[in-house]
Amino acid sequence: MDRIVIKGGRPLKGEIPISGAKNACLPIMTATLLTDRTCTLRGVPELMDVRTMARLLAHLGVEVTPEMARAETVTFKDGNLSTVEAPYELVKTMRASVLVLGPLVARHRRARVSLPGGCAIGARPINLHLKGLAAMGATIELEEGYVVASARRLKGADFTFDQVTVTGTENLVMAAVLARGETVLRNAAREPEVADLCRVLIRMGARIEGLDTDTLTIEGVDQLEGFDYRVMPDRIETGTYLAAAAITGSRLSLTKARPETLGAVLAKFREAGVVLKTGPDRLEIDARQGGLRAVDCTTAPYPGFPTDMQAQLMAAVSLAQGTSVIKESIFENRFMHVQELARLGADIQVDGNRAVVRGVAHLSGAPVMATDLRASACLIVAGLAARGETTIRRVYHLDRGYERIVRKLSAAGAEIRREKDK
Numbered sequence: 001m002d003r004i005v006i007k008g009g010r011p012l013k014g015e016i017p018i019s020g021a022k023n024a025c026l027p028i029m030t031a032t033l034l035t036d037r038t039c040t041l042r043g044v045p046e047l048m049d050v051r052t053m054a055r056l057l058a059h060l061g062v063e064v065t066p067e068m069a070r071a072e073t074v075t076f077k078d079g080n081l082s083t084v085e086a087p088y089e090l091v092k093t094m095r096a097s098v099l100v101l102g103p104l105v106a107r108h109r110r111a112r113v114s115l116p117g118g119c120a121i122g123a124r125p126i127n128l129h130l131k132g133l134a135a136m137g138a139t140i141e142l143e144e145g146y147v148v149a150s151a152r153r154l155k156g157a158d159f160t161f162d163q164v165t166v167t168g169t170e171n172l173v174m175a176a177v178l179a180r181g182e183t184v185l186r187n188a189a190r191e192p193e194v195a196d197l198c199r200v201l202i203r204m205g206a207r208i209e210g211l212d213t214d215t216l217t218i219e220g221v222d223q224l225e226g227f228d229y230r231v232m233p234d235r236i237e238t239g240t241y242l243a244a245a246a247i248t249g250s251r252l253s254l255t256k257a258r259p260e261t262l263g264a265v266l267a268k269f270r271e272a273g274v275v276l277k278t279g280p281d282r283l284e285i286d287a288r289q290g291g292l293r294a295v296d297c298t299t300a301p302y303p304g305f306p307t308d309m310q311a312q313l314m315a316a317v318s319l320a321q322g323t324s325v326i327k328e329s330i331f332e333n334r335f336m337h338v339q340e341l342a343r344l345g346a347d348i349q350v351d352g353n354r355a356v357v358r359g360v361a362h363l364s365g366a367p368v369m370a371t372d373l374r375a376s377a378c379l380i381v382a383g384l385a386a387r388g389e390t391t392i393r394r395v396y397h398l399d400r401g402y403e404r405i406v407r408k409l410s411a412a413g414a415e416i417r418r419e420k421d422k
């Protein structure tokens with residue numbers, strides 16, 4: 001296993017380029033199961049989750065070139081599906097594997113997908129995915145830890161989600177595009193990654209209305225073409241580097257970004273005193289005015305403040321003047337980074353889904369442990385500002401969702417390195 005070592009206290013400068021969005025890439029990759037035509041996806045980030053999804057698609061019989069999607073441009077060709085099963089060994093490493101469910105049932109009439117099991121940040125069931133597929137006429141059976149979904153042909157349905165679910169919305173959109181008749185999805189997720197998937201499906205010939213709203217109307221078609229598409233920039237990666245610039249009092253430009261997908265995050269950091277200027281594909285950050293102001297925040301489905309930015313904001317306000325109250329409303333256990341931040345000297349009290357963060361004068365470097373993808377990112381953000389050396393272990397969590405983060409931060413002036421964990 002590797003670890004990351006940071007010598008904190010240095011400001012960042014210059015530019016950091018943003019990579020393609022992990023959470024748009026993953027559903028778009030499963031959309032290739034909906035057609036036998038060649039699909040080309042550009043701007044693909046080199047991430048462990050992308051490689052895992054490529055491995056799953058190859059297991060199902062899709063020809064992925066280059067193998068393991070190890071390139072910025074990846075093509076997918078339907079190579080006669082050899083199985084419709086997503087095995088536990090793969091699903092347990094990446095819950096987004098459940099995104100093959102909708103496409104497999106829609107075009108191959110059957111899917112056998114391992115239930116994802118629990119995860120560090122919460123139970124994260126997929127009951128709403130299954131309820132929606134059943135509403136569209138699929139037979140759903142549970143056997144030996146697998147969901148078996150089947151339908152001769154799905155039929156359109158008017159379905160309301162009991163609660164907002166990002167991959168639940170994505171699974172049902174992909175099921176609906178080849179169903180017979182019209183599907184209306186209400187209380188659908190409005191995350192930009194859902195709209196990015198819908199844009200790809202429309203380019204394939206799907207008929208979808210209501211992008212970026214909470215009601216998606218899909219008129220089923222009989223078959224879909226391939227696509228050639230560039231994935232949107234990663235808004236959570238963008239927000240993570242914004243938090244890093246804020247906590248280190250830096251002036252930094254983020255390029256190849258799409259700041260309009262981060263409205264709530266930009267507003268929150270402006271409230272904390274960071275000066276932000278946005279261009280069509282860049283975010284100019286100036287946090288040199290010294291000292292962040294404390295801010296309160298509650299995570300919410302888009303366009304609210306994203307749960308995937310909660311840990312990074314908490315790291316930034318741990319040095320703010322005043323007390324911040326952060327509420328996590330999406331997942332039931334997404335405060336595991338609190339104890340690690342406390343090891344760096346942060347003063348945080350957790351009470352249920354609320355964290356009260358009293359700003360301290362400084363953080364001090366120490367050995368800490370990454371527990372999940374965004375918690376790892378928050379420890380890097382804190383380590384960049386902490387006095388002395390911070391060592392972060394189990395950084396494989398980071399590799400799931402941040403492309404070349406050590407190289408990007410080094411190029412922007414951080415004293416950061418990755419090494420074998422002795």
Ligand code: EPZ
Pocket residue numbers: 022023026095096122123124125126127128129130163164165166167168307308330331332373374401
């Ligand atoms: C997506 O996960 C993202 N992953 C997550 O990003 C993100 O944190 C999450 O959305 C919320 O924004 C991908 O897009 C691949 P949900 P997803 O279904 O779809 C409950 C990251 O860091 N729920 O929107 O799995 C669920 O338990 C990852 O990149 C049900 O109860 O999240 C949760 O409390 C982490 N039943 C809430 O809804 C269901 O059938 C939101 O979950 C589905 C969800």
